[in-house]
Amino acid sequence: MLIGEVAHRSGVSTRMLRHYDSLGLVRPTGRTVGGYREYSAEDIRRIFHVEGLRSLGLSLRQIGRALEEPAFAPSTMVGDLIRRTEDRLKREHELLERLRTIDASAPFGWQDVLRVVELLHELNSPSAARRQQAVLVQAEDVPVPVELLAKAVFAESDPNVAGALRWALARAGGDGVASVASGVYSENVDIRRRAVLAIAEMSGDEATAVLTDALGDSDTTVRRHAALTLGKRGETAAVPTLLDMVVVGTNDVEAAEVLGTLSRDPGCADRIMSALVDELAADTADSAMRIRLTQALVEMPGTTAQGVLRQLAHDGDRAVALIASALVGVLEERESGAFRGIDGTER
Known part of the structure; x- marks a missing residue:
């Protein structure tokens, strides 16, 4: 042929x-x-x-x-080809991500493209100070692409840089929520933790909805971050997680304060008080747990908390009894102060 x-x-x-x-x-x-x-x-x-x-x-x-x-023998050569191909694909994937980031920033000219390229370079710097400065300087100048900020906050371990990134994302409003929300559902627990912290600094119904979803996360840290934020926003869905934080002693003081704020709603107050009393009476409650629960009662409004504390002042656990007795005095002083004017005279 x-x-x-x-x-x-x-x-x-x-x-x-x-x-x-x-x-x-x-x-x-x-x-x-x-x-x-x-x-x-x-x-x-x-x-x-x-x-x-x-x-x-x-x-x-x-x-x-x-x-x-x-x-x-082909095995060595084929193995080498696999490694080279993986390296090439990694480089091409990184290039594709950079191109997508630039495209998402909707550049008007090459100066805008160069600005994003420079920011990408700075955010990949080994220096935390340079990464933080890059975010703050860019944020003061022109808006930073939220997709770039979201990707950076998912990967950032330095608390100062992460704080700057969250601040910049919060300024983006609804776009910031949309860009970070995917991280809350990531398989990587570190990404979920960083994402929920970023969402916690954003306002609006969309952010609240994402945080509510995070209450069902398998990771306790994610759930607790979401619960503290939601509780401060008056969302009663956070109550079970906040109660658990008091029980186990993780950020229990802050959790108790948030529960106290939620208890200003009479319907929610009864629910919280009942849960606290049930935990105090539980067979599994050790002394340290009962002390935390007793301390949480002082944050609750109304006379119900006073009544429970008066009972606890005679508790068989001396530490619980002493703390409850002292807190009864705190509540009585607080209540009497409510009936006095600024000048101290009776009203």
């Missing part, structure tokens, strides 16, 4: 076939009377072998070695 027909059937150009011949990679078995290359069936089979190995990323030199050395 002549070279033109081989090229037509194999899809390999005549130029490449001549190149294979010059390298000794695929040499035609014969020549016609006129000197034209003539390929046998075995030659054509070798051409397809060469093309198959090329499709794996092997160089022509590597292909020649593979075809000429029967003892040649």
Whole structure:
């Protein structure tokens, strides 16, 4: 078969076939009377072998070695090709992400493109101070692409830089919530924790909805961050998690204060008081837990908390009894102060 027909059937150009011949990679078995290359069936089979190995990323030199050395083991070369391909894909993925970030910033000109490229470079700096400065300076100048900020906050471990990123995202309003919300549902627990902290600094119904979803997270840290924020916003869905924080002693003082704020709603107050009393009476409640629960009662409004504390002042656990007795005095003083004017006279 002549070279033109081989090229037509194999899809390999005549130029490449001549190149294979010059390298000794695929040499035609014969020549016609006129000197034209003539390929046998075995030659054509070798051409397809060469093309198959090329499709794996092997160089022509590597292909020649593979075809000429029967003892040649492909495992090492294939492993090397895998690593090189993975590295190339990683670089291309990073390039694709940069391009998407630039596209999302809707640049009006090349100066805008260069600004985003510079910010990307600064946010990848090993210096936390440079990363923080990059966010603050850019935020004062022109809006930073929220997708870029979100990606950075998901990866940032330095608390100062993370704070600057959250501040910049909060300024973005609804766009900031949308860009960070995906992190709350990530499989990576560190990303979920960072995302919920960022959402906690954002206002609006959308942010509240995302935080409410976070109350069901499998990670206690995510749930607690969400509960503290929601409780301060008056969302009663946070009550069970806040009560659990008091029980286990994690940010229990802050959780008790938030529960006290929620208890200003009479309906919610009864629910919280009942839960606190139930936990105090539980067989699993040790002394330290009962002390925390007793201390939480002082944050509750109304006379119900006073009554429970008066009972606890006679508790069998001396530490609980002493604390309850002292807190009764605090509540009585607080109540009497409510009936006095600024000048201290009775009203």
